[in-house]
Amino acid sequence: MSPRCKKIACIGAGYVGGPTMAMVALKCPDIEVVVVDINEVRIKAWNSEELPIYEPGLDDVVKAARGRNLFFSSDVKRHVGEADIVFVSVNTPTKTRGVGAGKAADLAYWEGAARMIASVSKTSKIVVEKSTVPVKTAEAIEKVLRRNCSDPAVQFEILSNPEFLAEGTAIEDLERPDRVLIGGKETPSGRSAVEVLKSVYEHWVPAERILTANLWSAELSKLTANAFLAQRISSINSISALCEATGADVGQVAHSIGTDSRIGGKFLNASVGFGGSCFQKDILNLVYICETLGLKQVADYWASVVSINDYQKQRFVERVIEAMFNTISGKKITVLGFAFKKDTGDTRETPALDVCQGLLQDNARLYIYDPKVTENQIHADLATPKFEWDHPGSRTPSRKQDSIKVLQDPYEAAQDSHALCVLTEWDEFKKYDYERIYDSMMKPAFVFDGRNILDHERLRKIGFIVYALGKPLDPFIQKPYS
Numbered sequence: 001m002s003p004r005c006k007k008i009a010c011i012g013a014g015y016v017g018g019p020t021m022a023m024v025a026l027k028c029p030d031i032e033v034v035v036v037d038i039n040e041v042r043i044k045a046w047n048s049e050e051l052p053i054y055e056p057g058l059d060d061v062v063k064a065a066r067g068r069n070l071f072f073s074s075d076v077k078r079h080v081g082e083a084d085i086v087f088v089s090v091n092t093p094t095k096t097r098g099v100g101a102g103k104a105a106d107l108a109y110w111e112g113a114a115r116m117i118a119s120v121s122k123t124s125k126i127v128v129e130k131s132t133v134p135v136k137t138a139e140a141i142e143k144v145l146r147r148n149c150s151d152p153a154v155q156f157e158i159l160s161n162p163e164f165l166a167e168g169t170a171i172e173d174l175e176r177p178d179r180v181l182i183g184g185k186e187t188p189s190g191r192s193a194v195e196v197l198k199s200v201y202e203h204w205v206p207a208e209r210i211l212t213a214n215l216w217s218a219e220l221s222k223l224t225a226n227a228f229l230a231q232r233i234s235s236i237n238s239i240s241a242l243c244e245a246t247g248a249d250v251g252q253v254a255h256s257i258g259t260d261s262r263i264g265g266k267f268l269n270a271s272v273g274f275g276g277s278c279f280q281k282d283i284l285n286l287v288y289i290c291e292t293l294g295l296k297q298v299a300d301y302w303a304s305v306v307s308i309n310d311y312q313k314q315r316f317v318e319r320v321i322e323a324m325f326n327t328i329s330g331k332k333i334t335v336l337g338f339a340f341k342k343d344t345g346d347t348r349e350t351p352a353l354d355v356c357q358g359l360l361q362d363n364a365r366l367y368i369y370d371p372k373v374t375e376n377q378i379h380a381d382l383a384t385p386k387f388e389w390d391h392p393g394s395r396t397p398s399r400k401q402d403s404i405k406v407l408q409d410p411y412e413a414a415q416d417s418h419a420l421c422v423l424t425e426w427d428e429f430k431k432y433d434y435e436r437i438y439d440s441m442m443k444p445a446f447v448f449d450g451r452n453i454l455d456h457e458r459l460r461k462i463g464f465i466v467y468a469l470g471k472p473l474d475p476f477i478q479k480p481y482s
């Protein structure tokens with residue numbers, strides 16, 4: 001094993017592999033970093049002016065290091081064969097069929113990568129789990145690596161180094177992480193591998209922020225971190241329903257509890273539901289692991305976080321229908337925001353998808369505007385069956401439906417519409433000319449703020465009927481008995 005790392009290969013040039021390795025390359029000019037992927041289109045985009053993902057600050061980091069010590073390549077075998085450290089950052093989606101379908105993680109991409117690493121390795125390597133994986137994956141991967149490498153002199157040391165970046169703030173998170181976690185075996189070679197990886201991060205991360213743990217703790221910490229974060233959102237979202245039923249204001253409740261330093265104020269924004277490629281997938285995976293270990297109560301506890309999230313999206317759709325006199329059939333509804341959160345063009349598991357499907361079921365006509373999501377992406381998402389979205393190659397081709405229009409201009413999207421539904425918290429939505437929008441809409445004109453980002457009092461003064469999640473209900477939409 002090389003005591004110092006000279007070359008890193010990262011398998012998977014996605015939302016994690018691309019930005020993470022760009023930051024490593026920027027901060028470690030003495031290390032050659034090559035990101036490889038089987039998806040040639042993606043690699044081509046990483047080598048172009050138009051990167052395959054939108055992330056604030058990413059362009060600058062890539063431009064500073066690309067061609068110097070950062071490379072993107074589809075010559076997977078060559079670069080993996082030459083590397084001292086191989087990061088594996090492939091997708092670990094939810095299984096769509098067979099045992100554990102709808103819950104368990106599908107490790108086929110991971111295992112494929114491991115077999116390939118074994119087959120091309122002529123020198124010993126540190127193999128790093130960057131993907132989020134079920135606890136104990138390292139054990140299985142080690143067996144695959146050992147049994148598929150023909151050279152007995154080649155040694156593999158497996159480390160778990162889960163990634164905690166959030167989309168939209170990836171560059172900030174990578175540059176100044178709360179912590180970097182490295183899990184390794186408690187053996188001399190395991191400890192020395194941990195030191196090698198630590199030396200990479202020490203180029204820019206303060207030593208006290210680099211935590212080490214055993215392999216299983218590191219793997220489980222990633223699933224637990226996501227479960228805790230998502231649990232906070234489901235907790236405040238459950239309270240938002242109670243607020244609407246009682247006249248309390250969820251913003252005030254969140255602020256009041258968040259000032260308790262034991263609770264803290266982050267991740268308490270009530271919303272139409274959490275989305276993104278990680279939270280639901282990782283909790284379902286946690287639930288599956290608990291079920292297979294016979295921990296039914298633990299599984300049920302975490303499953304409820306996902307149930308509340310589904311309930312919140314459904315509740316929002318029902319509010320829209322109820323408020324609009326119990327029928328949205330044929331009505332034009334403007335959807336502001338389709339990405340799963342602001343500052344990203346990513347739509348994986350976006351709550352907008354379930355809300356739009358719910359509105360379409362009731363025969364609404366949707367006019368969708370998002371500053372970063374393309375028309376093709378929106379049409380493809382609305383045509384893709386649940387859980388298929390994260391399997392490379394299985395994406396349903398974009399198929400336009402007559403009831404869905406995607407607009408490039410929010411004012412055009414709102415023209416002659418009965419209602420606006422805010423589904424992503426993009427900052428630009430706060431700055432629109434709502435007088436102009438109101439004048440162009442059908443009356444009564446409704447706003448359903450699924451992110452609580454607009455100035456509701458101002459909107460009411462303009463004449464809108466406003467529904468805001470977890471806020472006292474507008475008398476116009478209050479049910480007679482509530």
Ligand SMILES: NC(=O)c1ccc[n+]([C@@H]2O[C@H](COP(=O)([O-])OP(=O)(O)OC[C@H]3O[C@@H](n4cnc5c(N)ncnc54)[C@H](O)[C@@H]3O)[C@@H](O)[C@H]2O)c1
Nearest residue numbers: 012014015016037038039089090091092109113131132163
């Ligand atoms: N997206 C996030 O914000 C985030 C954050 C932390 C952790 N994670 C985890 O990181 C992992 C990757 O997530 P992502 O969002 O980057 O996924 P992604 O789909 O954007 O990227 C994965 C890439 O791996 C490639 N790939 C799959 N099998 C391959 C193989 N055998 N050889 C070469 N390339 C291969 C795919 O073509 C794809 O481009 C997942 O386990 C995810 O849970 C994601």
Ligand SMILES: O=c1ccn([C@@H]2O[C@H](COP(=O)(O)OP(=O)(O)O[C@H]3O[C@H](CO)[C@@H](O)[C@H](O)[C@H]3O)[C@@H](O)[C@H]2O)c(=O)[nH]1
Nearest residue numbers: 163164165166167233267268269271274275276278340341
């Ligand atoms: O108070 C809040 C905070 C977030 N959200 C929503 O929750 C989802 C997830 O947001 P966020 O966690 O900021 O983005 P992700 O990119 O999904 O990042 C999460 O998932 C990643 C993948 O595992 C982890 O690495 C990150 O640490 C973890 O925050 C989004 O739909 C947000 O709109 C809320 O509804 N209310």
